[in-house]
Amino acid sequence: MNNTTVDTFYYNNKLVRDFAYATAFWGLIGMLVGLLAAFQLVYPELNFELPYTTFGRTRPLHTNAVIFAFVGNGIFMGVYYSLPRLLKTPMYSKKLGNIHFWGWQGIIVAAAVTLLLGMTTGKEYAELEWPIDIAITIIWVIFGANMMATILQRRESHLYVAIWFYIATWVTVAVLHIVNSMEIPVNLFKSYSVYAGVQDALVQWWYGHNAVAFFLTTPYLGLMYYFMPKAANRPVYSYRLSIIHFWALIFIYIWAGPHHLLYTALPDWAQSLGMAFSLMLIAPSWGGMLNGLLTLRGAWDKVRQDPVLKFMVVAVTAYGMATFEGPLMSIKAVNAISHYTDWTIAHVHIGTLGWNGFLTFGIMYWLFPRIFRTKLYSIKLANAHFWIGTMGILFYAVPLYWAGFTQSLMWKEFTEEGFLAYPNFLETVTQILPMYLMRAIGGSLYVVGLLIMLYNIYKTVKQGDFLEAEKAQAPPRALAHVHEADHWHRWIEKRPMQLLVASMFVILIGGVVEMVPTFLISSNVPTISTVKPYTPLELQGRDIYIAEGCYVCHSQMIRPFRDETERYGEFSKGGEFVYDHPFQWGSKRTGPDLHRIGGKYSDSWHYNHMLEPVSMSPGSIMPSYSWLIEDKLDTHTTAKKIRVMQQLGVPYPKGYDKIANNDLEAQAQAIAERLKKDNIEVEADREIIALIAYLQRLGTDIKKQPKEEDE
Amino acid sequence: MYKQILRSIADVGVFGSISLILFFTVFCLVLIRVVTTKKSHIQKMSNLPLDNSMIN
The missing domain is CATH 1.10.760.10 (Cytochrome c-like domain)
Known part of the structure; x- marks a missing residue:
């Protein structure tokens, strides 16, 4: 490339750093609240007899904090770092970026306050009341606008697969959030969902499942496809596979929501549809997992030395475990045992502690030394974090699996005379309290690991020299590809807007097919004449x-x-x-x-x-x-x-x-x-x-x- | 009101078959596209994250 035709520009690392700090901070808060909730289950006096600190409020605070504050900021940290570099252009607007950052933190604070005050819609992971819902929508649109504008001003005409995942994430989360948050306000702090009963359940779990899919999974897959090759210094194992991974995943995921409602009053056909698509999910998920792991082919010796890669390997393995287990639990016969028990909680934490947590940690250990132009303060401490964290995941999950199986089997056991063997529900609870305690200890280990990381990063930042504007050079877009013949198969890679519309179309089909009939055909929800409104x-x-x-x-x-x-x-x-x-x-x-x-x-x-x-x-x-x-x-x-x-x-x-x-x-x-x-x-x-x-x-x-x- | 309009859709059950066929078609198209993509292009794409434009 001729140097005279090269543009010089700067990547801004400030927002990346700020989002990284926010990830670390909210991660600690969210996990500490989780720890409190875990101990409350064993020692009820830890509810402190205060409305603000009872489990019914700390648990929603924990889930919202770790999903939207910890992972949310983690997504933005990764996107604001990788997107400009993949497109060879700075982010479109610093101002929009700043509004996004402070807006999101404001939403988190508002969420924490209102949830503890008991202001909730009562729909899991969508508990926030309507003014906050509107704020989320506005901030999300600002993020999307900044992202799309950056894509449009890019110097690299082809969109790497990570960006596809970012785009699909953005559009799907927008659709999910808006549809599920349809509510009519009673006052500033209280609203009622416009949907009722079965329909509300269907919409809620269409949302709830895809919050996992499109908030905890697809954006992190985008991060995996960028940061794993970066950390291993080799390209992804199969780019072809990543394309199939993308399309199959976003197409199938959106259908799987009803597996949260198996054997409930949801119409049977919708349950079966949810189960079938959930089973199909194994294929693309494992394709993606193998793609991630095989990226390290020939570099396994590096995994022994580099804590970044260690974290990433465990993260991707946890992704594989969780996405194998998920479809398994969607089989009706298995779900009959697993549903309502701690099995589900264990399953979720393999995903969150393993996949989201460890990938975030891996990225942070990789990122901080780079934007602070230094070396990681201590590889030893990072390794210690890795082992304590891994033990934490195991000590968290294994007792809960045990608890889940035990309790479910006790619920279902009959005596020879045909009576329930454990007619008193409480017996099945006290039986698993030791497991709850072990879980809380596992969670504590995980948090200790996090604290070690925070110290390590603090020291790294202290010894480093922050590089706010990172100088970069690339040829302008028109020149960069002037000699390239335009092949038909590159069509979509060059058209971000079409990609956005296509992903939206793909995810809407699933939602429409599952929900429209339930809303329309009256026979789907048979009426009962004696059922009257509440007094x-x-x-x-x-x-x-x-x-x-x-x-x-x-x-x-x-x-x-x-x-x-x-x-x-x-x-x-x-x-x-x-x-x-x-x-x-x-x-x-x-x-x-x-x-x-x-x-x-x-x-x-x-x-x-x-x-x-x-x-x-x-x-x-x-x-x-x-x-x-x-x-x-x-x-x-x-x-x-x-x-x-x-x-x-x-x-x-x-x-x-x-x-x-x-x-x-x-x-x-x-x-x-x-x-x-x-x-x-x-x-x-x-x-x-x-x-x-x-x-x-x-x-x-x-x-x-x-x-x-x-x- | 919008419910009234939607309610008039006849044979809403056919949605399921349409979407399965659609999924299958899209999946096959993606597969064909992926398989027929030139190796050089794939290589270029997969090297995008490693393509360092930073100069210090």
Whole structure:
């Protein structure tokens, strides 16, 4: 190349560094909260009897923090480093980059505050309330605009496969976030999902599964395809395979959501579709994993010396393990055992601790010395981190697998006489507490590893000299490829906008095919005439249930298995949830299912149980909710809540919003009087009364006698 | 209202078959494209991350 036609320009490392700092900082915070949550399961007193620190709120904070704060900032760190270098141009706008950075950190802070205050939509991994949802959308668009504008001003006309993954990530996360966050505000801090019951569940798990796919997986695959060749100093094993990996993965992933709803009230055809596509996922995922590992062909001697490569090898191996296990768990017969248990938690953590965590660490150990023009402070410490972290993953996951199998088998065991062998759910919990403790120790090891890394990076930064603007040279785009004949197969590699549209088209097909029929064909959700809207008091109680994060540990979905109908009662029907905005089926049974809890115990049992769970269930690990007895129920919101529900199609009579509080007070009074008979003195205007009303209503509608005007 | 419009789609069940056929077609096209791509181009693409434009 002739030097006279070469452009000189500068890569800006400042944002890369800032995102890297944010990744490290939020990673530590998110994991510490996770650690607290893990210990809370063993030592309930660690809930501190405060609403802000109970498991129902710390767990959503942990998941949101590690996904969107730790991995989110990790994605941006990697993209802001690799994208300009792959395109031989600086990022389009520093200003947009800065807005992106500070906007994202602001969202994280807002998320942390609101989640601990109990402001939540009650949909897992999409818990943030509507103002934050809007902020996320704006910041995400700013990130996308900056990325696409950078791509358009590139000097390298071909788009490397990592960039494909970035583009697909951007477009899919945008679609998922917007569709799943459709909600109508009640006030600034509260909204109701526009979808109800089965449909809400389908949309939520279409989102939830693809949050894993397109937030934790595809962007990190992009990072893998860039940083692994970089670290190993050799090209990816098979670029051809990476193209197939990309298209097959984004096409198939979007369909797999329903595997989170196997054996639920979701229509059977949708379950089967989800299962079939989940099984197909093994192929592209393993293609990608092998591609990553084989990139190190002939360089395995380097793996012995270079901690960066060690971390990456374990990361890619964990990706392979998790993507083998995922399809396995999507098989209905396996899911019957794994669902609602700690098996799922173990599975997820192989992915997050192994794949996301270790890839992030590998990239950071590689990145910091480069942008600080120095050597890593201590290879020894990095190796120590590697071993402690790996042990941490094992000590985390293995006990939880054990716990999952044990508990599931105990749930399903019958005596020779045909009774449940463990009719008391609590027995199956206390049995696995030692495993929970071991898990928490494993998690602690992982965090110790992280602390070692933070120290190592701090020292590296200290001894280094930050290179903010990195000088680079490349020929202008028009000249760079002037001699190249244009082959048809390079069409897509040169057209980022078309690639964006194509990926969106590909992911929309899956969503449309699964969701449209469920929304349209009334037979998909059979109506039940005795199922009626919640009373105002029950509705308020339900919102307390959501705010306290009860769904984190309790499901409301009894699957049609003998052990479940024996333990909980009649299995759940789709038609029972038509007024549930949002649905509260849950995904984990740390405590028992609550769908048929209504009428099972007395009001006073619930009162005592919420005040002091161990008084009713000795050995229970449920936190105490004593503040519900002191806090007054806010009835100012009732009218607005009823109106929003009416907007969503819940058939309250016209003008009911104005008189709803009368009904609310009457029902509350009745409950308070019943409690009084059991020698419990409590004001009728307390939150606990509303919660008891809701719990006593759960799952009772189908037991009522239908009136004459039935279908 | 939009639901009313969508509800009029006849034979919504055919969506499933269409998408499977579509997936299969797209997959085959990608496969063909990938297999027929010239080796030199593949090599160039896979070397993109290693192509250092930085000069210090």
